[in-house]
Amino acid sequence: MAALEDIEIAVLIQEARQLLQASQVEFASKVGVSFQSVNRWENGRNRPIPLALKQVERLLHDMGEPGENLLTKYFRNQD
Numbered sequence: 799m800a801a802l803e804d805i806e807i808a809v810l811i812q813e814a815r816q817l818l819q820a821s822q823v824e825f826a827s828k829v830g831v832s833f834q835s836v837n838r839w840e841n842g843r844n845r846p847i848p849l850a851l852k853q854v855e856r857l858l859h860d861m862g863e864p865g866e867n868l869l870t871k872y873f874r875n876q877d
Contacts, residue, residue, distance in 0.1 A: 802872060807851075808842045810872045814854055815840075817864060829853045 802810065815825040815836070826836045831850055838844035846854070855873050858865030 802851075804842050804845060806872065807845055808840055810868065811836065811839045811846075811854065813868055814858060814865075817861070817868065818857065828857055 811825075815822065818825060818828070820828065822836045822840070823833045826833045829836070829846075829850055830853060831846075835844065835846070835850070839846055855869065858869050858873075
């Protein structure tokens, strides 16, 4: 599976959080990480560990149709 670029991750995290209508603190709680981690991801200063990225993917999947576009855009087009 091809890795997402840092800028793609930053946009993915921000779009996923906005889709969930969650603050960075709320989103961090849903993913099981700290607020600082989410903030760093969105600002492109850090990358999520694979387990955290899998949690984001699971959140989008659990949303059903609203999360489908982001799943397709960021997760399904990978090799």
